[in-house]
Amino acid sequence: MTPSSSFSFDSPGDAERAAELRRVKALATLVLASTLALFIVAKWLLPVHPVFGFIAAFAEAATIGGLADWYAVVALFKRPLGLPIPHTAIIQSNQARIADKLGEFIQVHFLEAGPVEAKLKEIDFGSFVADWLRDRKRSDDLARFALRLLPEAVSATESSGLMTFIIRRMSTQMQAIDLAPLAAGTLRGFVAEGRHQILFDDLLRVMHETLNQKETMAMIREKVRAELPTLLKLYRADKFLVNKIVSSATAFFNEVRSDPRHPFRGEFDRMVLSFVDRLGTDRAYIDRIDGLKRDFLARPELADLARTVWANTRSFIERSASGETQVLQHHLAGMFVSAGEALAGDAELRGEINRGLVTVLRSFVADQKSGVSTFISDQVKAWDMAQLISLIEINIGRDLQYIRFNGSLIGGLAGLALYSGEFLLRLL
Known part of the structure; x- marks a missing residue:
């Protein structure tokens, strides 16, 4: 027995x-x-x-x-x-007959779709999950349980060859990505939000600071002096010209930086947009970006980096599972608590969870009710x-x-x- x-x-x-x-x-x-x-x-x-x-x-x-x-x-x-x-x-x-009739009675009167669905609809699964997750102790226990399973999952992933498959699949997917249109779309959005003007202002500021450095002015003066006739060198015209050039450039940069509607900004906009358009349509740009992508993905350093990241991740998971560090456990527990609080405040999401679970459980009971009847019958016969x-x-x-x-x-x-x-x- x-x-x-x-x-x-x-x-x-x-x-x-x-x-x-x-x-x-x-x-x-x-x-x-x-x-x-x-x-x-x-x-x-x-x-x-x-x-x-x-x-x-x-x-x-x-x-x-x-x-x-x-x-x-x-x-x-x-x-x-x-x-x-x-x-x-x-x-x-009549043990056998009682067993069969009891199983049949439960199947017909308790496991029919209508009564099962009505009973399941009385249960607020979403609120139960939310309240369960919001309890800090339960979330801590759940995080600790998940961490105990992670090292085994990592080992299984490595030994089963799943990691190799994932890496190969990711590499294939990355090779299939057409970066040129993606880069063009990203830059176009960057320009539409006006962020390129911030970059432009930073560029003007750097040029202004660079021009006014003594080393830069000395280098420009030497270049100008080398090109001037000997007579003008005697009158130190090179110094005058350099100061004039730097002064004019500085004034121009300040004018552009202080005027959001300066025509030069418009020219910069047109230049950037022209580059963006060419980036997404010009075959030479597309081939060049594609070549850079292939070269980058083929670099052995990338594989070494991936192995190093994976080894460090595995080590961190193992240390977290052993209790050596509590960072990951606290993070997971906090994430579970936050999820519970978010779920508690979202009635629509709880309703979707309830409807989904009712559908799933109703189908499960419908598929298994004959098995439940047989199980009950067999158990009664074995009593x-x-x-x-x-x-x-x-x-x-x-x-x-x-x-x-x-x-x-x-x-x-x-x-x-x-x-x-x-x-x-x-x-x-």
């Missing part, structure tokens, strides 16, 4: 019910013995006075009623006095009927014993009524 087919009667409640059952059984047997004794005494005293005839009739019928109901109660569970009387030990004899009968007797036997009391009383009253009628007829 499997563990699932055994029962336990060790609880205090079962012990109390068993004691009460024994008491009521003894009392019912005492009543039966008393009616039998009363019948014998009344029959013996019948010559003394006619009233004992009425008492004997009552006691006789009460004894017969009590015996009949005792037989009925006992026959439900076992064979009376151990005799092989037909149609007794009803529960034991130890002696223990099952003991369980039934302990829980409802007390009420069944009162049938014996009722049988004695009703039988006695019926016998008394019949005897009274007979007595009246004899008088007539």
Whole structure:
């Protein structure tokens, strides 16, 4: 017998019910013995006075009623006095049929789509999940449990070749990406938001600062001096020209930087947009970007970097799982709590979760209900009927014993009524 087919009667409640059952059984047997004794005494005293005839009739019928109901109660569970009387030990004899009918009843009346769906709709799965996740201790436990599983998942990923497949698949997908249109679209959005003007302002500022550095001015002066005629060199015209050039350039840069609508900014816009258009359509630009992409993906340093990142990630996961560091656990727990709070505040999302789970569980129950019926039937067939009968007797036997009391009383009253009628007829 499997563990699932055994029962336990060790609880205090079962012990109390068993004691009460024994008491009521003894009392019912005492009543039966008393009616039998009363019948014998009344029959013996019948010559003394006619009233004992009425008492004997009552006691006789009460004894017969009590015996009949005792037989009925006992026959439900076992064979009376151990005799092989037909149609007794009803529960034991019909164990297989009871099992099949019980499984069929549950399948038909409890696992039908309508009742199952109605019951599932009463459950707010979304709120349950939200409340569960919002509990910090539960989220900590969930994060700790997930971290214990991560090292094994990482090892399984490596040993199964899944990581190699993922890397190869990612490389293939990256090779298939057409970067030129992507880059052009990104730059076009960059320009549309005006961010290129910020870059332009930074460029003007750098040029202004560079031109006004002593080293830069000295270098420009040397270049100008080398190109000037000898006569002008005598008058130090190079210094004048350099100062004039730097002053004019600085003034121009300041003018452009201070005027958002300066025409030079428009020229810069047109230049950038022209470059963006060429980047997305010019074959030379497209081929060049594609070549750079292939060269980048083929670099051995990239593979080394990926292996290093993966090794560091695995080491960090292992240290987190062993409790050496709590960073990842705290982060996961915080993420779970945040998810629970977000879910608690989003009634629409909770509704979608509820509807989705109702659909999934309804389909699952519909697919498995025949299996559930078979499982219940098999489990009932595997039960130890002696223990099952003991369980039934302990829980409802007390009420069944009162049938014996009722049988004695009703039988006695019926016998008394019949005897009274007979007595009246004899008088007539």
